Each structure stands twice: as structure tokens, then as C-alpha cells.
Amino acid sequence: MSMRTSPGSAASRVFLVVAGSVALLVTVLSVVLVLDAQRSERSEAEEVTRAVATSLAALPEVAGAVGGPDASQRLQPVAADVMEVTALDFVTIMTPDGVRVTHRSPSEIGRQYLGTIPEAPAVLTEEFTGTLGPSVRTIAPVQDDGRLVGWVSVGVTLGSISSQLLPRLPFVVSIALALLGAGVVGALLARRTTRRVAGDLPAGSIRDAVASYESVRTLGEALRAQTHEHGNRMHTAVSLLELGRTAEAIEILTETSRQSQALVDQVAARRDGDPTVGALLLGKAAQARERGIQWSAEIDPAAPRSSLPPMDAVSAIGNMIDNAMDAAASGETPRWVRVVFARMPGSPALRVEVSDSGAGIADDIRDRIWEHGFSTKPAGTEGRGVGLALVRSIVTDAGGTVDVRQDPTTFVVTLPARHP
Incomplete structure (x- = not known):
């Protein structure tokens, strides 16, 4: 059974955008060719009249x-x-x-x-x-x-000059039709390729699917790091207990509990906290320790909960933290990442800041970091070029803003607070 493309699907939008762009380009090119031919005919008329007039006068x-x-x-x-x-x-x-x-x-x-x-x-x-x-x-x-x-x-x-354009019109029309035909074929191929990837999903659903995937990815990485850290500490504690070194085993377990509890207390202190984001921060703290990065989180108890759904919040904040940890890990020591949740002064909005000790962002690529597909990381699973583009899309769709500051590199996101 053949699959029909719905009018609001991403594939249809791609087809309309490509076909419309080609049609506009062909129209502009046709007008330019006609105007150029008209200018050429006028210039030729001026040269001919000047040559004949001076010749007769001589x-x-x-x-x-x-x-x-x-x-x-x-x-x-x-x-x-x-x-x-x-x-x-x-x-x-x-x-x-x-x-x-x-x-x-x-x-x-x-x-x-x-x-x-x-x-x-x-x-x-x-x-x-x-x-x-x-x-x-x-x-x-x-x-x-x-x-x-x-x-x-x-x-x-001027009527005679215009009539000289008629022999050139078939040439202009043939070029326009050839370009238009090639453009339509390209639009059809683009629609077909988009349909293979996205089916009949609308554009908004595709972005939601990407956001959901990024949320699961970053949360999964955080939980994996947390599980791995706890597993290592538990194995060490069990080994110490088997050796009869009970005090050292208790110290390791107590330190583990103390580090996690400090962040849990910060998250729980918020009067309108998001448990999903809290779990993300716990996992990212473990991931930072696993990568040798100093982690600090400053969470204002009065910081409101954003209007983002949990999956979008995890995707946006998780991608900013991942980006910061990648930058810190590739920089010089001391390597650190700092996350701040606070209320915007004079506003009920939420401000999220993610800073890192990385080398910073070069001026020539500062505007390009938000482009989908652009990344300074190597190609592959670590160089997707999706994270920051997705962050900006999620934040702006929610009515917020996102910006980046230097010295140190700090991504600042403001989000409307969730209505009670």
C-alpha cells in the first residue's frame, strides 16, 4: 500500500520550500536575462546610430x-x-x-x-x-x-529595439523551463528523502522526536555514569569489608552519600523543583567526576520551575551541560563546570547558566554554533552538531532566550516560569 504525504508533513514542507525557492530563482533569473538582453540591444542601437551618423556626415x-x-x-x-x-x-x-x-x-x-x-x-x-x-x-x-x-x-x-528581443525570448524561456524542471525534480527527491527519514510526521513532531532522543541520550549517559560510580564505590567498600578494614569502607560509603545528598538537598529545597531535572543533575555530577571535572551547582530555592515539559527541559539543560563538559575536558587544568539555577531579578522567569573552563568560542564561529549540523567536534557520535541548535529551538519555541558570554564561556538561558 502506497504512503501518501499529508499536506502538513515535513516532507511536504520540504517540497514546497525547495520548489518555491527554485521558482523564485527562475523568475529572478528570467527577469535578469530579459533586462540584460534589453540593455544589450539598446547599447547596440547606440553604437549603430553613432557609426552610421558619423559615416554619413563624413x-x-x-x-x-x-x-x-x-x-x-x-x-x-x-x-x-x-x-x-x-x-x-x-x-x-x-x-x-x-x-x-x-x-x-x-x-x-x-x-x-x-x-x-x-x-x-x-x-x-x-x-x-x-x-x-x-x-x-x-x-x-x-x-x-x-x-x-x-x-x-x-x-x-524603442519599439524596434523591443522587437529585437523577441528572437531571444525562446532562449530565455528554454533556460527557465530547464531550471524549473531540474528544481522540481530536486524538490521531489528532497521530499522522497525526507519521507524515508520522517514518514508523514509534521515538522514539529520531528523536532519533538529529536528532543526526546536527546533527552533519553543525555539522561541515559548521566545515569550510566552515576551507576558506574556507585558500582565502583560499592565494589571497593565490599573489598575493604572482606579485608576487615571496616572504617575505611564506611568512610567511602559515607562520602558517596554525602556528595549525592548535598545536591539532593539543593534540588529538594526548591519550592517548585523539577524532579526530572534533579535526576539529570545528579547523574551529570557523577559523569563530571568520572571525567575528572570539578562540578559545582548553585540552585536558588526560590528559582521557579520553567514552562518546559520534562523531556524538553532535560534535552535543553542536558545538552548545555554536555557541551560544557566536552569543552572543559579538552581544556587545561583545572577543569570545571558550574551550573546555576536562579530567578531572574525583577521577573518570575527562570535563569539557567552553564559555565565551563574550556578554551572558549572563536569569534569567527560564534554565530555558527547555533546552526544545525555545525560542530567543532570530530564527526561521529561525539560530533553531532545537533545539541546547541536543538537547545535554541526548544528555548525560543517556549518564549525564552539563549545567549553565550565569554571569559569564562557561559551559556545563559531564560525561560518563562510555569503557571501554577
Whole structure:
């Protein structure tokens, strides 16, 4: 039986995000290609009009005929031939004061030229609206022995420039369709891969599943360390009892009880404590001793309980402590980790601080430590790149904040207090 993807599933979201991003990229690229083609056509029109205008103005027969009584009869055929060969929209030859001698519409001959005539003999390219509409035109001086005897204006209408884009549109459309097709295929593959991992679970459920896994992992590691520590002490005490060294056996058992009871008393003193987080701290204290890290916990009895569910609380706090212990273990002695639970001054919110003696966080990666998949640890089970990203996700979803300070490295989390 085939599995259908529900509209709210993570796989569907991945498909929509990838397909939407590709569609947006293709649209932007198509617009850029069209604008670039338009710019290219306009630039080409400017170059052509300038070349033709200066070439005509330099012809001796144009300079010799423009001021004569039969200038129109002699030059109109020349202008018509040039327009036919070059596909220009108009070639206008005029007197020095701008009276037309030639024009595409013979009825316009003898009328004043519509456009800018330079005050001094010079070549000028501009966009101007004349009798044929908006056009890109170039006007060049006609000189005879250094004396201005007329002007030549050559132009292409903007409509003609736009029509030159039509042959390029199939190319643009084909590129857009090819990219869009590749994007849709990529989106389908991304959805298929996501479905293999997450099935039809919605995105929120996936994060909850990851949080639950991280909670079980960090709590399991803490309890394993605590069990291992107690097991070692019990074996030592039994061996001492077998050797008749009862006082030393009692001292070991008493020290074990005293260390655990101190933290239990701190946790129990809170008027609204979380027993799950208390168990986590007990286990992490044992894990720190196992790794040779000095552990200290400061738990304010007035610290409120956060609004996080127990599994999310264990995942967020446990991952911060794990990160701190990894940093402390890789740093120089003395190696230590400090955890603080307190009430925010002037607020019912809970503040959790986790500090360590590690080398700190480099400035160039300070913003990247929250990215999912980024880790300074080696790849493998110790280099997941999930912990801090998950911490930030859990905290921000609960309406809290998370930040990091240096000297020493301290992760500070503020969480809304749970309503009674």
C-alpha cells in the first residue's frame, strides 16, 4: 500500500520550500536575462546610430549637397538607401539651423528637427520623442573645411529595439523551463528523502522526536555514569569489608552519600523543583567526576520551575551541560563546570547558566554554533552538531532566550516560569 504525504508533513514542507525557492530563482533569473538582453540591444542601437551618423556626415557628397537648392532631391534617395540597408527607422539630414532636408515621411521635409542640436559641432547620442515616437538617436555635424554646413541624425525607435528581443525570448524561456524542471525534480527527491527519514510526521513532531532522543541520550549517559560510580564505590567498600578494614569502607560509603545528598538537598529545597531535572543533575555530577571535572551547582530555592515539559527541559539543560563538559575536558587544568539555577531579578522567569573552563568560542564561529549540523567536534557520535541548535529551538519555541558570554564561556538561558 502506497504512503501518501499529508499536506502538513515535513516532507511536504520540504517540497514546497525547495520548489518555491527554485521558482523564485527562475523568475529572478528570467527577469535578469530579459533586462540584460534589453540593455544589450539598446547599447547596440547606440553604437549603430553613432557609426552610421558619423559615416554619413563624413561623406563629401553630403557636405556638398546639404546647402544646395536641390538638397532634398539629391540626399533623400541616399537616406532611403541607408535606412533600407541598415534597418534604421530614420535618417534625417538637415541644415545647420535644424531644417530637415530628408525624412522618412516626405511631408516632414522642410520642417524643424525635433531633438537636441548641440551648440558646438559635436556628436550627441540621446533618447528623444520625435514624430516616430521615442527613439535612440545620434546627431553628428556635417563639416566642409571646418565649417558647419549641416547635421545628420540617425535613430532607432524603442519599439524596434523591443522587437529585437523577441528572437531571444525562446532562449530565455528554454533556460527557465530547464531550471524549473531540474528544481522540481530536486524538490521531489528532497521530499522522497525526507519521507524515508520522517514518514508523514509534521515538522514539529520531528523536532519533538529529536528532543526526546536527546533527552533519553543525555539522561541515559548521566545515569550510566552515576551507576558506574556507585558500582565502583560499592565494589571497593565490599573489598575493604572482606579485608576487615571496616572504617575505611564506611568512610567511602559515607562520602558517596554525602556528595549525592548535598545536591539532593539543593534540588529538594526548591519550592517548585523539577524532579526530572534533579535526576539529570545528579547523574551529570557523577559523569563530571568520572571525567575528572570539578562540578559545582548553585540552585536558588526560590528559582521557579520553567514552562518546559520534562523531556524538553532535560534535552535543553542536558545538552548545555554536555557541551560544557566536552569543552572543559579538552581544556587545561583545572577543569570545571558550574551550573546555576536562579530567578531572574525583577521577573518570575527562570535563569539557567552553564559555565565551563574550556578554551572558549572563536569569534569567527560564534554565530555558527547555533546552526544545525555545525560542530567543532570530530564527526561521529561525539560530533553531532545537533545539541546547541536543538537547545535554541526548544528555548525560543517556549518564549525564552539563549545567549553565550565569554571569559569564562557561559551559556545563559531564560525561560518563562510555569503557571501554577
